[in-house]
Amino acid sequence: MSDGRARDRRGVLVAVVIGTALIAASCGGDGGGGGGGGDAGQQELVGLFKVDPGECSGSEISGSYFRMIQSGGKLDGPFVTNGDSVCKDKSYTALSPGSDGGLITGELQGHPEPPMDEQGNGMADNVIQPQPWFAVAFACTTNSPDMQSEEEVPAPTITFDGKGTLSGEISAFSCAWNGQFFNQGAPKPDGESPGLTSPVTGTYDPDSGKYTLEWTSTVVGGAFDKFTGVWHLEGTFEES
Amino acid sequence: MRRRLVSAILLLGIGLIAAPAVFQMFSRAPKGGEMINEFRPFMEASKVEQFQDYMAQIDSAHSETSEKLPAFASDNAGMDGETFDTEFPSTAAFNDQWPAIFKDMNDGMLVTMEEMVDNFAAVDALPPFPLFPFFFVAPGIMISLLAWSALQADKKGTSTRSRLKLLALLGIGLIAAPAIFQMFGRAPKGAEMINEFRSLMTEEKLARVQGYFLVLGAAEGELRNSVEPALGLSGSQLGSDFPALAGFHLDWGKISGDMAPMIGAMADNIDNYEAVDALPPFTLFPWFFVIPGVMVAALALAASARGPGLSGKEAFAAALPPPADATGAFFAGLKAKAEGNRASRAQSTEDVPPRQESETR
Numbered sequence: 148m149s150d151g152r153a154r155d156r157r158g159v160l161v162a163v164v165i166g167t168a169l170i171a172a173s174c175g176g177d178g179g180g181g182g183g184g185g186d187a188g189q190q191e192l193v194g195l196f197k198v199d200p201g202e203c204s205g206s207e208i209s210g211s212y213f214r215m216i217q218s219g220g221k222l223d224g225p226f227v228t229n230g231d232s233v234c235k236d237k238s239y240t241a242l243s244p245g246s247d248g249g250l251i252t253g254e255l256q257g258h259p260e261p262p263m264d265e266q267g268n269g270m271a272d273n274v275i276q277p278q279p280w281f282a283v284a285f286a287c288t289t290n291s292p293d294m295q296s297e298e299e300v301p302a303p304t305i306t307f308d309g310k311g312t313l314s315g316e317i318s319a320f321s322c323a324w325n326g327q328f329f330n331q332g333a334p335k336p337d338g339e340s341p342g343l344t345s346p347v348t349g350t351y352d353p354d355s356g357k358y359t360l361e362w363t364s365t366v367v368g369g370a371f372d373k374f375t376g377v378w379h380l381e382g383t384f385e386e387s
Numbered sequence: 388m389r390r391r392l393v394s395a396i397l398l399l400g401i402g403l404i405a406a407p408a409v410f411q412m413f414s415r416a417p418k419g420g421e422m423i424n425e426f427r428p429f430m431e432a433s434k435v436e437q438f439q440d441y442m443a444q445i446d447s448a449h450s451e452t453s454e455k456l457p458a459f460a461s462d463n464a465g466m467d468g469e470t471f472d473t474e475f476p477s478t479a480a481f482n483d484q485w486p487a488i489f490k491d492m493n494d495g496m497l498v499t500m501e502e503m504v505d506n507f508a509a510v511d512a513l514p515p516f517p518l519f520p521f522f523f524v525a526p527g528i529m530i531s532l533l534a535w536s537a538l539q540a541d542k543k544g545t546s547t548r549s550r551l552k553l554l555a556l557l558g559i560g561l562i563a564a565p566a567i568f569q570m571f572g573r574a575p576k577g578a579e580m581i582n583e584f585r586s587l588m589t590e591e592k593l594a595r596v597q598g599y600f601l602v603l604g605a606a607e608g609e610l611r612n613s614v615e616p617a618l619g620l621s622g623s624q625l626g627s628d629f630p631a632l633a634g635f636h637l638d639w640g641k642i643s644g645d646m647a648p649m650i651g652a653m654a655d656n657i658d659n660y661e662a663v664d665a666l667p668p669f670t671l672f673p674w675f676f677v678i679p680g681v682m683v684a685a686l687a688l689a690a691s692a693r694g695p696g697l698s699g700k701e702a703f704a705a706a707l708p709p710p711a712d713a714t715g716a717f718f719a720g721l722k723a724k725a726e727g728n729r730a731s732r733a734q735s736t737e738d739v740p741p742r743q744e745s746e747t748r
Contacts, residue, residue: 217598217601218594218597219594227601227605228476228477228601228605228608228609229605229608230477230604230605230606230607230608230609230610230611230612230613231608231612232608237477237605237608237609266640266641266644267640267643267644267647281600281604281605281607281608281643282604282607282608282611282639282640282643283640283643283644324647325643325644325647325648326644326647326648327647327648327651368651368654368655369647369650369651369654369655370597370600370646370647370648370650370651370654371597372593372597372651372654372655373594373654374597
């Protein structure tokens with residue numbers, strides 16, 4: 148008699164667990180857009196974040212750009228002056244789209260072999276075009292393992308909260324310059340956020356596909372140890 | 388007394404095993420090895436000379452940008468000095484800051500590096516840093532095991548002679564090791580290098596050198612991209628009127644390509660340097676082997692002199708008289724004693740009654 152009751156209870160429990168799992172799975176769903184599920188309303192954007200080129204007009208800049216905060220500086224500077232910048236305000240280095248059109252989420256866009264020429268110029272032109280920096284071009288890609296720390300890192304992910312805001316993980320972002328590699332991801336490959344490193348944030352309009360992405364990443368080691376890269380990408384998202 | 392001496396050897400062995408842990412050598416020594424590896428490309432006379440050539444080249448360019456170029460701007464573009472500085476702030480910063488940069492880099496940092504090239508080579512010729520802790524641990528383990536084994540043997544009354552002999556040899560080995568690795572010559576050079584680098588291997592110094600790089604790089608870019616086009620300087624005119632500046636442009640990629648990794652090596656090794664600097668002074672390192680070596684050898688020899696423990700054979704041999712005495716009276720005595728024993732055994736046999744049947748059954 149008691150054995151039968153226990154069997155009944157187990158049966159009910161199994162039914163509840165299976166039912167809950169089915170409900171959870173159906174609620175998670177595809178989430179639309181490009182990708183994976185998660186919390187309700189959250190949507191992983193898997194595809195190409197096309198980069199609009201940076202354009203300088205007077206002391207203003209639009210489109211995508213890069214700046215570097217000097218060691219010991221804050222988010223408002225002082226910034227490094229790039230004598231090779233085409234902008235009037237030479238703390239801005241305008242970026243232009245690479246052969247892939249921009250940053251791809253969900254997969255890696257690695258450095259070529261060799262990643263730099265004999266003069267130390269970065270050779271990768273897939274995410275963005277190499278840009279001169281102190282007479283030597285820097286080139287940025289997404290790699291695993293990370294070229295500087297040699298740690299395994301995931302492919303970039305960007306998540307839309309359904310309310311216009313983007314967040315993400317871009318620890319694989321790395322730049323080659325002058326014979327050295329500088330991880331410029333956020334967080335860093337070890338998951339830490341040293342110095343002024345801040346997570347990827349941004350905006351997204353699902354109707355137009357227009358997006359902005361921003362993050363800061365403090366360099367750990369190398370010639371620019373404790374300098375912080377400020378990245379601003381903007382353009383249009385294309386779901387894969 | 389002998390046991391106390393051997394116990395002291397055991398303690399010395401344990402001390403050797405513990406020393407690397409006490410001085411955190413397991414974590415610090417590999418950092419020293421990493422620093423040596425990363426400094427190697429820059430601590431060569433030819434490399435330092437190359438950097439000095441770069442400094443001289445930039446110094447010549449500075450003479451032109453700070454004197455001839457403003458005059459050229461005034462003559463050809465009607466630009467006075469103040470306007471020049473306002474229009475071209477990176478060039479102005481270079482003109483202003485270079486003398487101090489040159490003094491610090493050329494007369495300070497590079498001179499120190501030049502003076503320490505031989506010291507670095509001496510340190511680099513030492514056995515690999517990560518092995519350092521094991522140079523203490525390995526003999527420490529051997530000494531401890533032998534001493535412990537000698538104590539056990541002594542307790543059982545067996546021979547300790549061979550163990551004490553090995554301990555004395557180990558002590559001599561420890562004394563000899565620094566001489567074999569030429570540590571008496573190399574370690575003080577390492578100590579001197581560590582002292583000289585103390586002012587270079589700091590966050591403040593790194594930030595200053597990084598700043599120098601920014602001043603140079605920004606000026607080179609501004610001169611090339613803004614100043615010279617604004618003043619209408621063609622490539623050929625630049626080459627003829629400002630040859631040092633033209634050379635600066637031409638070689639900046641190489642200068643930057645050599646300078647950036649050197650700054651990177653500084654940045655990446657500040658913590659490694661601090662770890663090495665926190666070790667006991669290099670000058671003392673040979674004595675960390677010699678002193679325990681002398682003590683182990685002396686204690687082992689002293690313990691041997693106190694009389695080694697005897698095995699059964701050795702005890703029998705020791706009871707025998709010296710060979711010179713084992714003749715004549717000694718053997719006559721033994722013979723008489725043996726005859727006496729035989730007589731007394733014969734007498735006792737006669738006194739015993741015959742055995743009964745039941746007793747033999």
